[in-house]
Amino acid sequence: MNPFNSFISALPGACAQGLIWGLMALGVYISFRILNTSDLTVDGSIATGGAACLMLIRAGVPAAAAVAASAAAGMIAGLVTGLLCTKCRIPAILSGILTQLALYSVNLRIMAGKANQPVSVDKFRLLLSQRYVRAAGFDNPIVLLALLSAVIIAAAYYFFGTEIGCSIRATGNNRVMASAQGVNTDRCVVMGLMLANGLVAFSGALLAQYQGFADVNMGRGAIVIGLAAVIIGEVIFGKAFSFNFALRMLAVVLGAVIYYVVLQLVLTLGLNTNDLKLITSVIVAVFLTVPHLKGGRGNARA
């Protein structure tokens, strides 16, 4: 097969993966852009979501319920990080690293001590599977993923427009102001981190089903992929989408899809997969630097 054809045939898979990681990137958007903190918990909580979902499905729990439970597990991870950085006053980055490291052990426990656990789409009713990614019809994971993205963007749009949602945004934007207006900023940080990690674990649960396995290392560098999606979305759609919060979130999801499509492209052009993480890091570093060099206001805040 020539590279062009193999790229085209890999495109649906890239889109599906991009959509799954798009949900994850929305979680990163909440912690990085709305709360204005760098939450590294996500590297652990995405694997927690995948591990929990997979083991629950294998234990006979319906897939949808397993996904919900996985999201709850992710929220607990966010709660732990939140309490570490509010009640214990540990810097947010370190709090996230601590939780992430602890989750590595927790995830191994969840997966019965194994680093890798499979789930077969033949034996269990999964919500989505890589197998049908080129199929026409509602079995195609892209349909479900697009629908889920739309629902989650709509829900997040509503939530961040409510009184509580606005308090969380104000907390991330200016903590002194929020506190002076009677907002319990500690609680807002905890709530925001719970939402972010719930969403990340949710995406991990979908990812595990999609690829048919969970791996204790599946979250390595997840934060960077999430940031890449956020930044690609902002760079490409920034101007056109900036005025509306729902569109900004859509840009993040599209950013993740673009990331995976471009990745697929360079892979078919013969790039060594081992170099991926290096390239991703460089891209994110460059895009975080650009606004700083332009002297623009605080896009690169961390």
Place this chain on the structure above:
Amino acid sequence: MLELRDVCKTFNPGTVNEKVALDHVSLTLNDGDFVTVIGGNGAGKSTALNAVAGTFMIDSGKILLDGTDITNMPAHVRAKYLGRVFQDPMLGTAPDMWIEENLALAARRGSKRGLKWSISENERARYREELKILGLGLEDRLQTKVGLLSGGQRQALTLLMATLEKPKLLLLDEHTAALDPKTAAVVLELSERIVREHGLTTMMVTHNMKDALAYGNRLIMMEEGRIRLDVSGEEKKKLTVSDLLDIFEI
């Protein structure tokens, strides 16, 4: 009525940087008092204000507001009684949120926040009216990000936010110090008008002795964490800048 009873605060105790910021400060503000607070750098003016606001917990003493002991109340809880405007125009508002969102946040200071939409159409109409009073043209820019406003506009907006729900006490912490003289005068006039119209009990820290004399019914001078001078009414009216300078120099 605000009451400070024997309030003490030492920063970095037991280190070479130890600094007694409040040294047994006792003070009673009557309802409707507009107190201007002056003093040199490190005299304890802002510390006194921040102690009332709950930015930090005091070492000893008591703070009462209308008889309620707020000494150990977290800052965001006592915020329901307080309106605050800061020296730094960046501190009082959320720059990436709209003007109306900032106002809606302020309007809910002290009430429970839930999953209701953060702003209603009625509120919007009210904010438009309130903003019109500021005379800065902000009433037509409800959905503008506050970060795009000038320092003076932001201070005026913060002032409105602080007084949207009538506070028991308004704390102005050198809120015109970072503005150019013309804008500072506008914001100061505005502050005076809002305080007068609502009959707000107010503490205003300032570096400017003329302002301290021109505004308010009472003047406090602080020095080394203590209240050095406390004059009000007719006595304050007779004070001049040179009187203050004389006291400063002793």
